[in-house]
Amino acid sequence: MKQLWLAIKDLPPEGKEIIINDQSVWQGPIDEFALPYTIKEELAACIFLIPQEQGCIAHGSITGAVALPCNRCTQNALVRINQNFDEVFILDEDLSSDDTEPNVRIANESTGIEIEIAGVLWEEFVIALPVKPLCKEDCKGLCAECGKDLNTGKCECEDSTLDPRFAVLRNLKVNK
Ligand SMILES: [Zn+2]
Ligand SMILES: [Zn+2]
Incomplete structure (x- = not known):
């Protein structure tokens, strides 16, 4: 120093x-x-x-x-x-x-x-x-899923991934 x-x-x-x-x-x-x-x-x-x-x-x-x-x-x-x-x-x-x-x-x-x-x-x-x-x-930060800088535009990820309640519903559908 x-x-x-x-x-x-x-x-x-x-x-x-x-x-x-x-x-x-x-x-x-x-x-x-x-x-x-x-x-x-x-x-x-x-x-x-x-x-x-x-x-x-x-x-x-x-x-x-x-x-x-x-x-x-x-x-x-x-x-x-x-x-x-x-x-x-x-x-x-x-x-x-x-x-x-x-x-x-x-x-x-x-x-x-x-x-x-x-x-x-x-x-x-x-x-x-x-x-x-x-x-x-x-x-707007980075998308937690794909890492895209959301200031430069939307990414391909579904908005619902941000809400854990919807994620649970989607998993149920997948598991059927
Ligand atoms: Zn920033
Ligand atoms: Zn994304």
């Missing part, structure tokens, strides 16, 4: 807005985890960073658009991303307390405290994605 470390000491006390539009922040994990997401409109994060004594506070937003498979028909569903987030980065003095990789560190004395921003940008992007994306609200 890509990491982007920022030094807090470079921030003015009143805070500073930064833009991160390095696509590899998102494209990296998409490739790494072989996710079926295609960036359709460049993703960009606009983050206001306010330095704190042991870290910083971030108010950010991520915008852009991605395509992912429709939950019903598997065709591309375009999803607009507009995700706001707040994150607090505070240096954890007790590094032995947990085994998750810290996102605040002191790399060396000259750079001072640094925060890792790429992780939160990926997490917030994932949170912004719908659980069941649809290519369109009234997507």
